[in-house]
Amino acid sequence: MNVPLLIARRYFRSKNKRNIISIISNISMIGVAVGTAALIIVLSVFNGLEDLVRTLYGKSDPNLVISARKGKAFPVDTVLLTRLRAAPGVGLLTEVIEDNALLQYHDRQMVVKMRGLSDNYFGQSGIDSSLREKDHRLRRDGLDFAIVGAGVQHELSITLNNRLAPLKMLYPRHAGRKTLSMNPDQAFNEQELFAGDVFLIEQHMDDSYIFVPLSFAQRLLGYGDRRTALYVKVSESFQIEGVKNELRKILGPDFTVLDSDEQHVSLLKAIKVEKLFVFITFAFILLIASLNIFFSLSMLVIDKKKDIAVLQALGASQKAIRRTFLLVGAIVAFVGAAFGLVFGVTICFFQQQFGLVSMGMATSVVDSYPVKMQLSDIVFTCVAIIIITLAVSIRPAMNASTLEVRENL
Template identity: 25%
Template sequence: MILNRYERTIAKRYLLPGKGEGFIFLVAAISLGAVALGVAALIIVMSVMNGFRAELFDKIVGLNGHAIVQGYDGRLAGWQEVAERARQVPGVTSATPLVEQPLMASANGRVEGVLVRGMRVQDIRNNPAIANNVKSGDIGSLTPGSNRVAIGSRLAEALGTYPGGEISLISPEGRSTPIGTVPRIVSYTVAATFEVGVYDYDNAFVVMPIEDAQNLLMLGDDVGMVEVEVAEPDKIQAQLSALEPIVRGKGVVVDWRSMNSALFEALEVERVAMFVVLSLIILVAVFNILSSLIMLVRAKTRDIAILRTMGASRRGMMKIFVTVGVTIGSLGIILGAILGAVFLFFRQNVVNFIQLVTGQNLWDPSVRFLSELPSKTDPVEVTAIVLLALLLSFLSTLYPAWKAASTDPVQVLRYE
């Protein structure tokens, strides 16, 4: 929208408070602030939702892979051939064997349910979710036959055992006796603790070399599953179709969507719902712009009539008031984007401060899954939010601008 010199001058004049126009300016300032808060809230919430999904995806998939080939009855015989053929599928980047079994663990008179995972030593050291998040101890001391394990940091707190301490794993697969099966109890030394940032994992995981896990569970040379990673997780269906003939008769293939379908679907529904609900804040804000412009038109009726008699066109008057309204909306959007960026940068500090003031735990990892408030800003979403706010601001100016352009100077100035 191109304004000539006099239109720009009048628009600038109407944006600034004149004598007796303080109330109109106050309403316009409130409108600007409302738009800013609406845009900031939408950017903050969408970024946090995106960050929550991304963090969960990275941490869950980092430990569980993009797909698993699960053997029937928890045993996958001939896994070497399955893994080798899986690696040859286009798009598959790795296929690694795993042993995973829920058991009981005890230490210092305490008992907790745990998830024992056996991995090859090189896979443990190369897994960033584990190797990059060691809290204490030495993950490199895990070697086959060493009777050493690494456990989640919260599990270590629950059992009261740390690197150098002992932990006993209780497996129901024990030896048979005349009075029944006696559970198998094996003691291990805790070599390291790690914290991946997902509460359920940090509270349950016990990681050991795969050979020790096979001995503990009496699997022989079998494994429980083969973990598969692909180059494009969102397009994993092609790899699943190629893997199914490979494992037919030996097990089933499950991808990351199926393993965590309820969680990710709930996040997606909540993300869409939050976008719609928070968009209403911007809608309410632009109603303030509408009301402030209507008040401005009413206050400037005489000025508009004089301008019309001096040759101002209807189109010019519309452009002036549309520019005023869009400028208020644009300034609100810019301020909202700045507020959103500042809040996201200091988000964890803000959460910690509120917790300190209120004495409430606002971010309980046992409920939120993650140990810290995440954030991931999507430029496409931010652009959509800005365009939505601009569009609503523009639409809110049309009626007041039309009323201003429709002013009849003869009627207004008849008794002047």
């Protein structure tokens, strides 16, 4: 028989406890429950936001991106492209030219990120689901067409498929020089194309990007055989990590090969850091809520001095007395944590299923806050509660084990 646990359960359930001790114990349980539930909910929201970022960028991101380690662009020839296409796991290879350019439409203009793409880009991207007209063709009837971000379209009031009002793209000639010609006709390269469709992916891209044919970008920017990146779609039967390592061996140290997470490492790292600080903050809140356990145990030790003396007289060791009061604190924390976990998981489940809490923004790509529960969050929360419970219970338990028998009988 586990005597310390039996006595601890008896003390926890006792209806004869002094009223103030009972009230403080109940407050302790409620505080732990609320803190635990809040921690589970907030961590799940951060998990959901991380998944949302991956989902949004996944609509336009390739599996792997090859770029130069130094400089903005690198030369591409048939030999290099053939070697890369022949690499195990490379299902599709897309050539990309990306740079800033000036976009003019009627009397309005803005600087945009122009991304020139070879025709097979849309074979490896899930962007079709984000297109308004569902037409990703960048070449139609021998003419060049652009797919513009929703924010760019709104800013310039662009009308789709209007062949009487083309888009004008301008790029500085000899862009590497520090000065430009004062003659506008000599200072900029100028090309025209038409707006064919609009994409809605995420705000940053929607407000600044425009997709154009690769040949159009070559003419406007004067890049020739240079490319700013190569996009790789990995075959379904291959692991992305394995193909990434193989391409790094082929290309050598002058190139970088990045997977989807590495392409947005700063954003994902920021979310993880925020999640860590939120966990630490809520752990401190749990610690403050658990201080009531310290006070209730301290008062319980004072109230049960005679009982402790009797137990010692009957042969109970200091270790058993100490363990008894540690278990009382553990039971209080466990009950509160159990209710908090159930409540937090329930709230997260209903949020996932029914979207109870809205984002509150008409322009948001999702209607409600995304949540994703992870077992690791529950485990870390439980570990934090165990550590905090031990920290606040150890002192009263030590005081109980050092009481003098003669003075309290």
